[in-house]
Amino acid sequence: MFRRQIITAALALALVPMGAALPAQEAVMSAEEVENLLTGNTAAGVWDGVPYKSYFGPNGTTIYDPADGDALVGKWRVNPETGQFESFWAAVGWTAYSVLRTDRGLAWEVDGQTYPFELVEGRELAE
DSSP: OHHHHHHHHHHHHHHSOTTTTSOOOEEEOOHHHHHHHHTTEEEEEEETTEEEEEEEOTTSEEEEEETTSOOEEEEEEEOTTTOOEEEEETTTEEEEEEEEEETTEEEEEETTEEEEEEEESSOOOOO
């Protein structure tokens, strides 16, 4: 009888798809990882329904280029104490974001919201 219960339990576990019960995996990137990831590269994603590209220059300049408007020039840095990416725009000042590695790729996280993005090597903005 005990042997039958073990076999039944093993068969039931075998029928559950691998990873089906696992939650989505997210890992906050370190300051060094964020710096290496962004410097000299472009992020492409959708922010509040608007496709965008953002370039992160090695000199601390960033260019945000939304599909529905004019490009904006700001500043960026990585806070070594928190590991967060920070951007500066004249209209809002400095804003901090965590950068995540997820099971689907990369994402910004701010105020409990995540915004997936893809990384494109180099400067890839509409001229």
